[in-house]
Amino acid sequence: VFDRSLLAQPATEVAPRLLGAVVRHGDVAVRLTEVEAYLGHLDPGSHAFRGQTPRNSVMFGRAGHLYTYFTYGMHVCANVVCGEEGTATAVLLRAGEVVDGVGLARERRTTSRRDTDLAQGPARLAVALGITLEHGGVDLAAGPVFLELTDAASVFETGPRTGVAGPGGGAEYPWRYWIPGEPTVSPYKRHTPKRRVTAVPAGSVS
């Protein structure tokens, strides 16, 4: 099932409905157990908070497309674009259970020790599914990456988003959604700022 009108709402409405949905790419399929909502220009944690750029332009487009981005120098994360065209709301796919193509997922995720690790975390999920930056803008109804929604809403819990820096990371934005009891849900980690060694004031050397 693919219902684009369901996706054409704010991400906070769509996110819980994606729990239990299946993302499929070729032989590998993942059932989503954890997602996060991002609300565009209203949301300090969103890539779109400061407006449209070449990277985030897909988020401003039609709902049901895939927004991919590259971060931390080596990782790809995948989002489902939500909302009306012109808004930049989207749902980050954080974790899930590999329900098809486990063998191929294991080959791609060589560092994984247990099968619950295969898609436990947004960058791991992208690797397990073979999603790269090239899949940015793909229509999830047309493929090659597909989204299969479930009929019924899942039971879920909410909490602060993982790894979000600054104002958007606090408890005022409890926009992380997960299915309780699922072993594939990633552990919560708050954002840890990187130390810099550059800002040494002149004359401070003792």
Place this chain on the structure above:
DNA sequence: GTCGAGATTATCT
């Protein structure tokens, strides 16, 4: 098991 640091580069200011 938990914790913290380092990796590594596209993207934006």
Place this chain on the structure above:
DNA sequence: GATAATCTCGACC
């Protein structure tokens, strides 16, 4: 030039 919607590994309990 600084930052980042993260992951992995090594240290330690």
